[in-house]
Amino acid sequence: MTRGTARRRVAVAAAVAAVTLAGCSSSPGGAGAGDGASAGPSASGARAKAARKDGADGAGAAKAVAEKGGRLGGAGSACELPVSFDLAAAWKPKKIEVEPADEENPLAEALTDLTEQGTVRMACEIDAKSAGNIGFLRVWRGDASDRDDPGAVLKAFTADDPEAKKATYTRVEAGGLPAAEVEYTVYSELLEEEKRQRAFAVSTPDGPVVVHLGGMDTAMLPAYELAKRSLKLG
Numbered sequence: 164m165t166r167g168t169a170r171r172r173v174a175v176a177a178a179v180a181a182v183t184l185a186g187c188s189s190s191p192g193g194a195g196a197g198d199g200a201s202a203g204p205s206a207s208g209a210r211a212k213a214a215r216k217d218g219a220d221g222a223g224a225a226k227a228v229a230e231k232g233g234r235l236g237g238a239g240s241a242c243e244l245p246v247s248f249d250l251a252a253a254w255k256p257k258k259i260e261v262e263p264a265d266e267e268n269p270l271a272e273a274l275t276d277l278t279e280q281g282t283v284r285m286a287c288e289i290d291a292k293s294a295g296n297i298g299f300l301r302v303w304r305g306d307a308s309d310r311d312d313p314g315a316v317l318k319a320f321t322a323d324d325p326e327a328k329k330a331t332y333t334r335v336e337a338g339g340l341p342a343a344e345v346e347y348t349v350y351s352e353l354l355e356e357e358k359r360q361r362a363f364a365v366s367t368p369d370g371p372v373v374v375h376l377g378g379m380d381t382a383m384l385p386a387y388e389l390a391k392r393s394l395k396l397g
Contacts, residue, residue: 228392229385235289237397242287244302245367248338248374249393251386253294259285281319282306283373291383298378300390305371313343313364316371320362321345327360338394340365363391 229251234240236247241256250256261278278285283303291298305316314332321327330347342365348357361384362375374394376387 227385227388229389231389231393234393235287242302244286244304244372245369246365246372246394246396248390248395250289251291251294251389254289254291254300254386255293256287256289259288281321281323282316283320283371291378291380291386294386296378296380296383298376298380298383300383300387301375301377303373303375304369305373307368307370311366311371313341313366313371316364316366316373317343317345317362320364320373320375321347324349326350328357335363335391337363337365337391340394340396342391344391361387365394367396 231249232252232254233250234247235242235250235256236244240247242258259278280303283305285301286304287302289300289302291300303320305311314334317332321330326349327347328349330345332343332345335342335344342363344361344363346359346361348359350356351358358378359381360375360377362373364371364373374387374390376383
């Protein structure tokens with residue numbers, strides 16, 4: 164799949180509000196980092212110090228597990244999935260549904276591009292806003308195939324994001340299941356800094372599942388770890 168530039172993706176996200184995309188919210192922004200033209204050595208030093216602190220905080224948060232607030236994925240839950248896992252307290256899940264393209268819904272093709280990445284499609288979005296954070300856990304699903312290797316699924320997922328840089332892949336376990344995990348960075352023009360992203364993938368009889376964490380706050384890592392450690396089939 165050919166994906167647009169970051170500018171095009173922002174424009175598509177802004178258009179989401181104009182059509183029916185049940186449960187999907189465009190990623191919220193944050194305060195600007197200031198006027199780059201006036202940034203001097205002290206500003207650069209402050210950014211470097213903040214980046215080091217972000218890295219240290221992120222390493223610690225990745226080892227923590229959030230307080231459980233419910234379970235997602237089973238029959239009757241907000242998003243029925245081939246897997247289930249624990250949700251962090253106060254995080255709000257919503258099912259993603261994109262209506263077919265027609266004359267009254269001309270943006271459906273653009274929305275399809277927005278909700279497909281690599282070999283998977285977005286199925287659920289879990290909003291951290293109620294927990295006081297800016298970001299989401301997003302669950303993506305693919306079709307069943309004999310080639311559903313978690314590592315290959317993640318590489319296709321990352322390769323289809325033109326903003327992804329410095330990707331590192333590892334073999335891990337998710338709730339005891341064989342899984343692959345990727346850490347990579349994306350550059351935020353709004354914040355004028357690189358932000359780290361994480362995702363893990365597992366294979367299921369109903370196709371691969373990718374759970375992706377994106378946002379501006381390393382405090383969300385425990386929610387991601389909770390999902391990974393509590394994941395089960397069905």
